[in-house]
Structures are given as structure tokens and as C-alpha cells.
Amino acid sequence: MSGTNDDADGKDDPVGGVRAAAEQLWEEDAVKLLGLILGIFALYLVGGALLDFGARQQVNLLANLFFYIGVFAMLALALNLHWGYTGLFNIGVIGFMAIGIYTTAVLAKEPALTEPAAGSIGGFGLPLWLAIIGGVLAAAAFGGLVALPALRLRADYFAIVTVGVSEIVRFTVLESDFQKMQIAGYFVGLGGGSGLILDFDPTDDLLEALGLLEPYTAFTESAGAALSLGSNPKPVFDSLLYGLILLVFLIGFYVLLRRVGNSPFGRVLKAIREDEEATQSLGKNTRRFKITAFMFGCALMGLGGILFFAVQGAITPSAFRPRLTFFVWIALIIGGAGSTTGSVMGGAIFAAFLFRGPLFIKNVVQQNVDSDAVDTFGQAVSPLISGLDPFPMLLFITDNLQQLQLVIMGLVLIYLMHNRPEGMLGHRKEEASTISLNRPERSTDSPGATPATDGGEPVDGGDTDE
């Protein structure tokens, strides 16, 4: 991948005090993440400079990156709870995202109390924050509904159920019967094939709630002029602001899932992943844990879906094909299933290089190679063979990069599965506990239970860590 993650390989043994070691590791991870993300931004800025991008384009580029890194990292984190921790093979991620955003949309859209014109559909007009909570809860509840029967199944059948369910969700929102209905006097619906227009603006709503909309607008005007962003700079700042909001959510996800992972709850989840029967034999009601973990992950996926689509202006069923599910899986595999930090890194790398990268390269090449467009494969190949002129081929490939994107992702996936199945960060020892598991210092006089050891010298980190 990129060169920004050299430090990811050196897993240094924490030496010294217990707390210091833990803190050091934390620091390390945060540093790694920050380094990676800054590296990606730097790379894109340099690329933008090479392209003679104007300030507006550069800022847009960054905001775009921010957005995709944020959403993919969040979704990878949620999936990591399912697969990396609990071993639940969920390939229906997009279904839970769809439940989240559709519920939010229906709850938050402007109400229509009289039959609206054809093509427009109302909502319940709830405040956006309430609608988001509603969407998250709906995704969790739906997850519970799926989990109750599906978790009785073996792992592979469970996977089939999840992908099936995500398609059921898509076909349900596509269904014309649900396109428009009247519920308690409100004309609401799922919009059918033409989808729903999202008539809310998350950033404006947030600013208004904070009473900051006026000063913010004034700020965008002056800052826009200072940075020569051209006329109407507000959308640029909006997307940047949204990127920051996503960052806050991402940090929230990260902290939350680290806490889940490093807890007795997370320990049981890990144990279920390893061997469910053995876990049961230790008195753990594994079914309860699986349902809880699944619902919690679904809630996070629902939130991820809301954050992903809330700023798109509209949602249509075609956006909820299983494709996105597999993108999230690729992100998770890149980062390494089971590692919280790895999930974020995987999300960032996927978004920057596999998802947005090809488009960017296409722009770079097209801008810098002076040649006519090549329409067919034949036109691209013949100059290469006859005149050893690679440019038509290069142009042809870059022109079709978007279509080739999936091929590239597939190749990367195959490469990773063969050469680095444990993900970028490699095998990590993230011990599932709220506390450091080193020998407590005070327990030298261990009572009872015949301490028949040869001294049992304290293991202060690193004597068995490898």
C-alpha cells in the first residue's frame, strides 16, 4: 500500500510500568492513525497541486476524502464487531445502513398533510437528531429481528441470511405499494424506485440548533473571499464541516468499540469467535451475547448509513445494492479483522486508494497526457503493438478505471488473502480486559492454593510477548 505506514510493522514491546505501557500503546495507535491519515491528505494535496487545482478544488478534494475515510472507517469498525470480534459473518451491511437512512428520512422529511403532488412524498417532520436516533434504533431492532432466527443457523447459512435480508430491504423500499401511504394523516412513503428526496441539511440543522448559523454564514463569506474560493463558498465549507462532524463520530465509534473490545463483554465475544461450544461449557449464554453484539453492530451500521447518505440530497434503492457491503469487507480485511485500530486504517486506505484513488489517477493522467480519447480496446491495443506507443492504452485504461475499480479491488483482496490475511497491522495482541493483565504487584503473598512455583517472578511486560 502506501508508504505512510512503515511504523505499523514495528510492534515494540512495552517496557516499564504497567500503566505507562498501556498508555504508550494507545499513543502508538493514535499516532499511527494520525500519521496515515495525514499522509493520505498530503499525497492528495501534492497530487492536486500537480493538477493545478484551484483552492476550491483542493478543499473539495480534502472534504471528499474526509467523508469517505470517515464513513468507511466507521462501517469497518461496526463490521469488525460482528466479524472480527464475534465471528458473525454479516454480508448484509448495506441492508442495515438502508434501514437507518430510510427511517431517518421518513421521520425527518417535511410533513405533507394534504396529498402532495406526484413524485413528492412527505415525512413526519421530526427534528433531525430525533430522526437519527430513530434510524439507529430501527436498525438495531431490525438486527434483533434478523438475529433471532438467523443466529440459530450455522455460520455459513447465517451469512446467506444476512445478504438475503439486505436484498429484501432493497426490494421493500423499491416496492411501489410502499411508495406513498397515509399514516395518521401524514402522507409518507419509501418512494419506490424514484427514491426519496432528503429535504434536510445536516450541517445547517446542527448549526441552527447551536445558534451558530448566522456567524457561520458570515464566516464562510469572508473566509471564502480570503482563500479565493470563488462565489458561493458555503457548500465548500459545509462539506468540510461535515467531514469534521464525521471525524467526531469516528472518534466516538473508535473509543466505544475499544471499550467494548477491552471488556469482559468483549472477552466473551472473542471466545465465541474462537469456539462457541467451549465458551458455553464455561457457563456463558452465548446466544445472548451474540444477539447483543449483533444488534449493537447493526445500530452502528444504521448510524453509518445515515451519516453516509444524509448529505447526498436523495436516496434511491439502487444505491443499496450489496456492492457497498463488500467495500466495507475489503476495508476490514485490509486493516485486519479483530483489530479496532486496524479497522480504521483499513477504512482510510480503502477510501483513499481503492475507492477514490482510481478516479484521482484518471484525472491526473487525462490532464497530463496530451492525446485524444480512445474509445475501444482495439484502438488502444493497435498503437501499442505497431508503434510501441503506450499512451492510447494508458488512456483507455484510465478512462475505464471506474469500471476496472472492482477488478482492482478483487486483485487486492486476492493478494491480501494470500500474503497478509491478518491485515496490515499484522498479528496483534490486544488483550480483552479493562485492565492490564500483568501480574498485580501486591499479590506476592498468594494465600492458599500451594504456590508451587519457582518464585513466580513478576512478568512485567514483554517476557513472553513476541
Added chain:
Amino acid sequence: MEVIPMSDTGAGVETNAPDADVEIDEAEAHDSEVEEAAKHTPRGVPLRVEGLRKEFGGIVAVDGADFAVEEGSLTGLIGPNGAGKSTTFNCITGVHEPTDGAVHFRGEEISGMSPDSVANRGLVRTFQIARELEEMTVLENMMLAPKGQTGESLWRSVLPGLRSGIMGEERKILEDCWEMLDFFEIDHLAHEYAGNLSGGQRKLLELARALMTDPTMLLLDEPFAGVNPSLEERLLEHVHELREEGYTFLIVEHDMDLIMENCEHVIVMHQGRMLTEGTPEEVQSNEQVIEAYLGGEVE
């Protein structure tokens, strides 16, 4: 008479006396007295299997197993391959639901209960092939086991105020875990992945982990299979020590000699049925047992 009913066996087992079970529960409170009392009075029967039958499709794996395990005893369950030992084990621990018959543990019928419910009642098993949670460290394996951890609730693990409460509990558990690792002399492996342990070390870990659930009775499924002689010696030592502390053991074993040397009561199964039970001497001199082990037909 092929099957000797358990009421015919010696050792003063009180089979059908529910009040005996109640007495044990009270005796539980004072562990040290249990041993003392056990030497003089007929001991209680924590585990009783009655008419246990398990069919898989048309195959009858266990055909009417009847036996009881005495409090504080080291009881062996032996039999040749396919005798139905493991199925009996699985029926007791809730992995399989018996087709017929009942399993009582401390006065409560546990047949048909889920494995976790059985374990939470203090009847904990180990597996024939040690089932470590390989991608977890030895300590994580140990920390997993204690039952009733409040931190096993998602909300308590996540919410700031509640989380700090868990950490105190975790410290206590951690201390116990280290103590147990010391006892089994595998403390030097504490931070090792369980998957990297040798076969024998895994067996030690599995026993240690089972003990962390604070059981009263342990079911060991071939605990000595694939363990080298010196480690076997150690494992046996631990089992004897633990028994003296008041734990009850039921051990399924292939190795006849091992059982005869270590168990005080032996149950023999053959072709899904109980062949006989009694002291090692009694069992060893039983012709049917000899025949079964030499591969002869039992009529």
C-alpha cells in the same frame, strides 16, 4: 445378570434419597468439614444418572446408563471405543438432550438444560481434545471463565461511570487467575497465545480455566490423552490435590491402568450399556470387563 444396578454396589451410596442432596448443599458451606465427614458417613451423591438413553437416528449410542458419583470422589468412566462414554458425557453437560432418562445434579434435574446452565450450576467439563480459545492469550482464557461477571453486560463495559466499577472486579479476577496459574505452574505462559501451547500445557490450562468458574464437580473427558508422562504425572497430582480440597471428579479415560491406579470407583460401559461398576479391584476381576477389553462378545 449383565448390568449390575447401582444400588447393588458397595461404598454405601445412597441412591434414591433426595434429602441426601440437601445435606450436601449445607455441607458445602464448610469445605474443610466435608472431607472429615466423608470419611465416616455415607457420602452424598451430587451426580446421578438414571436410565439415560441417547439415540442418533437409528443408532443407540447410550442404552440405559445408570450410575451415581459420590461427593468428593474420583470416579472413572471407562470402556472401549464406541462404548458411549462421550455421549453420556455430552448428555450430562447439556450438549445433547437425552432421548430418555434423567440426569440429576445436586437434587435438580439438569437433563435437557443448555450447556451454560449446567456449567453455571457448578458442573463444569473439559474436552477430549483440549479446546483452547487459540487466538486468545492464556490469561484471557482464564479471565473469561469466572461466572457472573458484571462486566459481561455491554452497557456496563461501555458507559464511563459503570466501567470503573468493573475494573475493580477485574483486578480481583486477575489476581485469582495468577494464583491459579501459579498453582498449575503455567504462569510463565500467561501472555502466550493459547494456540501456541503444547498438548499437555493445553490440558493444564483447560483444567485451570474450568476451575476459575468455581465449580463443585468437574467432568474430565480424556484429560490424559496426548500428554507426555511427566506432565501426566503433574496433572494427576493436581487432580488429587483438588479432590482433597473437596472437588468431585468424573473422569472419562481410555487408559485402563491409569484409572485403576487413581480412581476409587470405576464405572465400565460397553456398547452403550453399563457393564459393571465398583472398586478398581472388583472391576478388574470382572470377567465381562476383561472380555470387553479383549474384544470378546458380551452375552
